Amino acid sequence: MNADAQREAVYGAPPEMLEARDDLTPMLSQYADLCAEHDDAVVLFQVGDFYEAFCGAAEAVARTCEVALTQREDSTGTWPMAGIPIDNAAGYLERLLDAGYRVALAEQVEDAEEASGLVDRAVTQLITPGTVVDEELLDAGRATYLGAVARGGGDGESHDSDADADTYGLAVVDVSTGECLVTGADRALALEELERLAPAELVVGPDCDLPDLSFDPMETPFEPAAFDADAARETLSAYAPRPDAVVESDAELRAVGAALAYAEYAQGDSKLAYVTRVTRFDPREFLQLDATAIRSLELFESRSARAGSTLFSVLDETACALGRRRLEAWLRRPLVDRDRIEARLDAVDALCDDALARADLRDHLSSVYDLERLVARVSRERADARDLRSLKTTLDRVPEIREALAGTDSDLLADLRDSLDELEDVRDLVGDAVVSDPPQEITEGGVIADGFDAELDEVRGTAEAGREWVSNLEAREQERTGIDSLEVGYNQVHGYYIEVTNPNLDRVPDDYQRRQTLKNSERFYTPELKEREDEILRASDRADALEYDLFCEVRADVATESARIQAVADALADLDVLRTLADVAVANDYARPEFHGDAASSAGSTDEAGATGEAGGIHIDAGRHPVVERAQDEFVPNPAALPRGSVALVTGPNMSGKSTYMRQVALVCVLAQVGGFVPAKSAELPVLDRVFTRIGASDDIAGGQSTFMREMSELTEILHNATGDSLVLLDEVGRGTSTADGLAIARAATEFLHDEVGATTLFATHYHDLTDAADDREGVFNLHFTAARRDGEVTFLHSVADGPSSSSYGVEVAQLAGVPASVVGRARSLVDETETDAESAADSGGGGVAAAANGEVDEAAEDGTLAAYVDGLENGHSQTESPSRATSTAEPNPELEAVAEALREADLVDTTPLEALNLLSELKGRLE
Numbered sequence: 001m002n003a004d005a006q007r008e009a010v011y012g013a014p015p016e017m018l019e020a021r022d023d024l025t026p027m028l029s030q031y032a033d034l035c036a037e038h039d040d041a042v043v044l045f046q047v048g049d050f051y052e053a054f055c056g057a058a059e060a061v062a063r064t065c066e067v068a069l070t071q072r073e074d075s076t077g078t079w080p081m082a083g084i085p086i087d088n089a090a091g092y093l094e095r096l097l098d099a100g101y102r103v104a105l106a107e108q109v110e111d112a113e114e115a116s117g118l119v120d121r122a123v124t125q126l127i128t129p130g131t132v133v134d135e136e137l138l139d140a141g142r143a144t145y146l147g148a149v150a151r152g153g154g155d156g157e158s159h160d161s162d163a164d165a166d167t168y169g170l171a172v173v174d175v176s177t178g179e180c181l182v183t184g185a186d187r188a189l190a191l192e193e194l195e196r197l198a199p200a201e202l203v204v205g206p207d208c209d210l211p212d213l214s215f216d217p218m219e220t221p222f223e224p225a226a227f228d229a230d231a232a233r234e235t236l237s238a239y240a241p242r243p244d245a246v247v248e249s250d251a252e253l254r255a256v257g258a259a260l261a262y263a264e265y266a267q268g269d270s271k272l273a274y275v276t277r278v279t280r281f282d283p284r285e286f287l288q289l290d291a292t293a294i295r296s297l298e299l300f301e302s303r304s305a306r307a308g309s310t311l312f313s314v315l316d317e318t319a320c321a322l323g324r325r326r327l328e329a330w331l332r333r334p335l336v337d338r339d340r341i342e343a344r345l346d347a348v349d350a351l352c353d354d355a356l357a358r359a360d361l362r363d364h365l366s367s368v369y370d371l372e373r374l375v376a377r378v379s380r381e382r383a384d385a386r387d388l389r390s391l392k393t394t395l396d397r398v399p400e401i402r403e404a405l406a407g408t409d410s411d412l413l414a415d416l417r418d419s420l421d422e423l424e425d426v427r428d429l430v431g432d433a434v435v436s437d438p439p440q441e442i443t444e445g446g447v448i449a450d451g452f453d454a455e456l457d458e459v460r461g462t463a464e465a466g467r468e469w470v471s472n473l474e475a476r477e478q479e480r481t482g483i484d485s486l487e488v489g490y491n492q493v494h495g496y497y498i499e500v501t502n503p504n505l506d507r508v509p510d511d512y513q514r515r516q517t518l519k520n521s522e523r524f525y526t527p528e529l530k531e532r533e534d535e536i537l538r539a540s541d542r543a544d545a546l547e548y549d550l551f552c553e554v555r556a557d558v559a560t561e562s563a564r565i566q567a568v569a570d571a572l573a574d575l576d577v578l579r580t581l582a583d584v585a586v587a588n589d590y591a592r593p594e595f596h597g598d599a600a601s602s603a604g605s606t607d608e609a610g611a612t613g614e615a616g617g618i619h620i621d622a623g624r625h626p627v628v629e630r631a632q633d634e635f636v637p638n639p640a641a642l643p644r645g646s647v648a649l650v651t652g653p654n655m656s657g658k659s660t661y662m663r664q665v666a667l668v669c670v671l672a673q674v675g676g677f678v679p680a681k682s683a684e685l686p687v688l689d690r691v692f693t694r695i696g697a698s699d700d701i702a703g704g705q706s707t708f709m710r711e712m713s714e715l716t717e718i719l720h721n722a723t724g725d726s727l728v729l730l731d732e733v734g735r736g737t738s739t740a741d742g743l744a745i746a747r748a749a750t751e752f753l754h755d756e757v758g759a760t761t762l763f764a765t766h767y768h769d770l771t772d773a774a775d776d777r778e779g780v781f782n783l784h785f786t787a788a789r790r791d792g793e794v795t796f797l798h799s800v801a802d803g804p805s806s807s808s809y810g811v812e813v814a815q816l817a818g819v820p821a822s823v824v825g826r827a828r829s830l831v832d833e834t835e836t837d838a839e840s841a842a843d844s845g846g847g848g849v850a851a852a853a854n855g856e857v858d859e860a861a862e863d864g865t866l867a868a869y870v871d872g873l874e875n876g877h878s879q880t881e882s883p884s885r886a887t888s889t890a891e892p893n894p895e896l897e898a899v900a901e902a903l904r905e906a907d908l909v910d911t912t913p914l915e916a917l918n919l920l921s922e923l924k925g926r927l928e
Ligand SMILES: Nc1ncnc2c1ncn2[C@@H]1O[C@H](COP(=O)(O)OP(=O)(O)OP(=O)(O)O)[C@@H](O)[C@H]1O
Pocket: 628, 632, 634, 635, 636, 637, 638, 652, 653, 654, 655, 656, 657, 658, 659, 660, 661, 798, 799
């Protein structure tokens, strides 16, 4: 049984309980019923202060949560049972979620003390990866999405676009905040968007056959009927008065309808009143970054040893959780609208110039609570009195935040300032109603402030008067009885009493009635004291009940303002990100990027400027890698001058900085389109439509797919989808196959990108032969990284220069990596031999070779044998028709050398036939 099946086996009513169905106690019978109704989750059944599970589910809970597996015995048998304490359930629930379980909380929905017979229970909440709302189970800095995907061409009639069954709708809901997004696109784009949103849980509509995704959502089976267009329209109409105006296709309608229906189901089948806005977007309104690009540019996850260093971590100077989530959303979705980008840049610029405003904003925003999640809790009736005070604390900051932006000359900041509704009504309501430091419990009084409600004040007054009467009683009774040691006290069990020590018992008046006998004293009460006590108790009980009712009313009143509070949250989130971008820019010396033209106009500019013209190109002066520069003491800034549609072939030794350089160019572009300043002295940039990356192969091996296959499918994706407005980064493409095939593929891809696609491309390669592609295409040019070689030691300079690299320094890098000296020495002599051969071939007129690498830095080399090879390629000759190829390559093949070395080292005199065979087979394997 696989893991999914194992989990599902404990869902539903336990078979052994079903067998004993008629004999079960009422409580277990209720448990079995609830399990049967919610057979897609482990039902955790509230019994007093615990959530219990029975039978197979109990075993799963005990194993996963590491709690004791006990037994419940009754007349019908012995049932395995495991429980988790409700008070600190979060940690256990998290374990169950992590283990892939879905959990249904069956809570007592009536007061156990008031219930006659069996307490009523109902599933109030389904807890799954995409529907968690518990603060302790959520990541403050990330949105937790539940997603739904639907395919077009189904049963809808109202939208023509669905004639194409290739239209996909995608919707996500963040149940903890009420954010709801919907989009639609063709399959490829919709899948890309799905990867970018990476919902924690996914409900997949009928006929949607999803491929393997790069993230790992829980796939939840949900009623296909929820994807029906009419049902979806009905669901959506509770959130948008004109459902069809929100979406643009039936696929979208069905996706958002199903997502909301499932979210409602998870929240106990109730409308999510705090989903006040369903927002539709078009993926093309944003810079498209697919999952591969997000991963390889290390926006959120680090793949290197510098764990934790990502663009997000460098930028994350946010002061509050609202800002942190917004920064993530902006980074995942940089803009393409030039005006919107400039508006953000103006705002960042203005804040960069105003240190005081920045500091004020940071200060105020750091005491802002997570309004989005707060308002959702208020709306779900889960907020306690402290939550409401947190809301007020946050709202108290709003006037100050507006004040900090008073004189701003940025339109965006001014708009945000103006949209900051001070919500005085809500603030005053909470301020008047809830005491400043309320207890966590809302049922035990002490929550509502004096003066808020006349009836409560009166009831409290009665209780207070009673207490005062009691507190004066001692003096009065001492005087009346003449017993100086007489004391009035109170305890939980017996209530108020008058205590008289044994020697004074003879002076006790007649109206004293005995309540309790102690060793040295007696305790009494009087009818009047009893009456007062009852009055006090009645009044405090009444006050507690009144307080609870009043609190619920206040909370409901606040809930009606959800949309206004969410708008404030929205503005605060934007402000926090803008001030963060400004803080980071100032702290790290970033510069404001400039854009030439907008995406639309630059797309058509090729003709005017030619494929290699300046228009729309990427021009960066002294650019830096924002993450790498922070991780080391010194970083060498590098320029980039990439005309629009050009292909830069980047060569250089291993470790010289090629990948860093390419990524930094992309990161500068991404950051600029987020609206941030960039790590450079200056940058003039185009508005890109997409960034594609094909970087590094090492981590794919773990994925099981053949590295080369993966590499080629990513390349295909790029060649199909890149446009003249795209930036393409290729690192070592073609490396996963034989040198000849790899070089041919790299060469052909370069030509295609240049001639057909016109995408601005950076291509890092170890195929020095590829550098010749620059000879016959104006838009293809070479860049290289330099190193200094002195006495056999290599120092990387990390600076980029024009032209191809002269040497790969592979042997030196091998030495740096600790490869044994004898191997390094042998490798070096082999390289020398090859170079000498190449030189003599050149001298004898074999093909126009310039002096090969001679140990000097920064010397461009051309390779005559390559010219022959390229000729072959261009004349349509396949590689096999070029017999000279295998022997004439200037670049030594390290694998061949290693095999040769192993053969040379083999001591045949001492080798048995079997060992010889093994060696042969091993060497053959290496060659293949
Ligand atoms: N501009 C720079 N200034 C300072 N150090 C740098 C610079 N660029 C790169 N480095 C350092 O050099 C290391 C190697 O860089 P990078 O991975 O970019 O090399 P590479 O040429 O792509 O190597 P390979 O060909 O082996 O993939 C980086 O981890 C970084 O520490």
